[in-house]
Amino acid sequence: MGVESTTESVWRGGVKPFKASYGKMMMWFFLLTDALTFSGFLGAYGFSRFKYAETWPLAENVFTHFPGIHGDQPLLYVALMTFILIMSSVTMVLAVHHGKNMDTKKVAWWMGFTVLGGIIFLGSQAWEWMHFIHGTAEGALQLADGSIAKVIAAGTEVMGQKYNFDVLRLGTEKFITDPTTIATLSTGAEHVYGANMLVNEYGLPQFANFFFFITGFHGFHVFTGVLLNTIVFINVLFGTYEKRGHYEMVEKVGLYWHFVDLVWVFVFTFFYLV
Amino acid sequence: MSHDKHGGTKQIWLVFWILLALTTVEVALGIYKPVSYEILKWTFIILTLVKAYYIVAYFMHVKHETKGFTWTLALPTFILIPYLLFILLTEASDLIL
Numbered sequence: 332m333g334v335e336s337t338t339e340s341v342w343r344g345g346v347k348p349f350k351a352s353y354g355k356m357m358m359w360f361f362l363l364t365d366a367l368t369f370s371g372f373l374g375a376y377g378f379s380r381f382k383y384a385e386t387w388p389l390a391e392n393v394f395t396h397f398p399g400i401h402g403d404q405p406l407l408y409v410a411l412m413t414f415i416l417i418m419s420s421v422t423m424v425l426a427v428h429h430g431k432n433m434d435t436k437k438v439a440w441w442m443g444f445t446v447l448g449g450i451i452f453l454g455s456q457a458w459e460w461m462h463f464i465h466g467t468a469e470g471a472l473q474l475a476d477g478s479i480a481k482v483i484a485a486g487t488e489v490m491g492q493k494y495n496f497d498v499l500r501l502g503t504e505k506f507i508t509d510p511t512t513i514a515t516l517s518t519g520a521e522h523v524y525g526a527n528m529l530v531n532e533y534g535l536p537q538f539a540n541f542f543f544f545i546t547g548f549h550g551f552h553v554f555t556g557v558l559l560n561t562i563v564f565i566n567v568l569f570g571t572y573e574k575r576g577h578y579e580m581v582e583k584v585g586l587y588w589h590f591v592d593l594v595w596v597f598v599f600t601f602f603y604l605v
Numbered sequence: 606m607s608h609d610k611h612g613g614t615k616q617i618w619l620v621f622w623i624l625l626a627l628t629t630v631e632v633a634l635g636i637y638k639p640v641s642y643e644i645l646k647w648t649f650i651i652l653t654l655v656k657a658y659y660i661v662a663y664f665m666h667v668k669h670e671t672k673g674f675t676w677t678l679a680l681p682t683f684i685l686i687p688y689l690l691f692i693l694l695t696e697a698s699d700l701i702l
Contacts, residue, residue, distance in 0.1 A: 348673075348674075349670065349671045349673050349674035349677070350670075350671050350674075351670060351671075351674055356674075359674075359678060363678060363681055363682065366682065366686070367685055367686065367689065370686045370689055370690065371689060371693075374689060374690045374693040374694065375693065377690075377693075377694065378693055378694055391635065405635070405636060406632050406635045406636055407632075410628065410629075410632040413628055414625070414628065417621065417624050417625065417628065418621075420660070420664055421617060421618070421621045421664075423664075424617050424663075424664045425614060425617060428613075428614060428617065585665075586665055589660055589661075589664045589665045590665070592660060592664075593657060593660045593661065593665075596653055596656050596657060596660065597653060597657070599628075599631075599653075600631070600649050600650065600652075600653040603635070604631060604634075604635045604649045605646050605649055605650070
């Protein structure tokens with residue numbers, strides 16, 4: 332069925348409502364439901380982020396690595412990832428554009444670039460996950476009540492003062508400099524490194540859970556998109572759509588691919604910026 | 606190369622530059638934080654919605670779909686998502702966004 336059946340009777344699934352083919356319309360309705368799913372996730376994230384605002388780790392203090400550059404580089408890496416995904420969205424829309432003009436060679440080239448962009452993005456995400464899971468070399472203390480304290484080495488300036496012993500930092504800016512309190516807090520405390528579903532050296536474990544779940548679910552979408560794009564890319568090379576007379580399949584996977592980019596735009600804002 | 610009614614590759618690249626510029630502004634604001642967090646937060650949200658508009662309207666071609674189809678997609682989005690967020694953020698706690 333599909334575009335060919337437009338002249339058939341309504342009762343046999345003919346006609347194109349809104350001048351959109353069945354496949355394209357159903358892809359849109361699927362994306363609409365998917366948008367609601369992601370809204371639920373990001374809404375839940377926002378809820379927790381503001382409810383636990385004092386102890387919530389900020390993404391810009393967690394994801395500070397950039398390959399090849401030493402020191403803290405907040406936001407730079409995720410900006411690069413965003414750029415890669417926008418770029419692959421552009422190559423996708425170019426493939427759709429040339430598909431409308433039945434230019435097989437150009438569609439193949441741009442589809443190929445889109446697949447490549449998707450793979451690079453997935454690799455970048457794996458790199459970011461790896462750094463998050465491994466954490467910092469010095470780790471953090473998980474206190475008896477489950478909260479996280481960063482150990483600040485002796486001699487480091489804290490609020491304009493230097494101490495000759497290690498001091499603790501709770502949350503983002505609460506410093507504990509009284510030796511007796513430090514000793515009390517350190518009793519039963521455990522050293523933790525990196526983040527997983529149970530502990531998170533950067534702060535609340537919920538942050539790690541949300542991070543793994545939301546970026547993981549988005550990454551799964553990217554992975555599926557790369558898979559679909561690859562199948563369509565191979566079909567383009569074999570001339571399947573040339574024979575069919577239209578490149579609507581490129582358009583349909585294109586919609587999905589742009590949606591993946593769209594979701595990332597929101598993840599970028601709500602996870603890394605706000 | 607024939608130009609169809611959906612605009613040529615020129616328009617695609619224009620949208621790309623707009624998206625890139627908006628993202629650069631967001632990243633710069635995120636790094637240097639020139640204004641208070643409250644203003645920054647809403648600036649990020651507005652810029653994101655502008656980016657979303659360009660992706661949906663031009664990359665996903667909604668601007669060139671029929672009016673009926675555009676509304677079919679827009680109405681559930683603009684009713685259900687704010688409703689979902691409203692329930693989540695106000696009913697679940699005493700939190701005021």
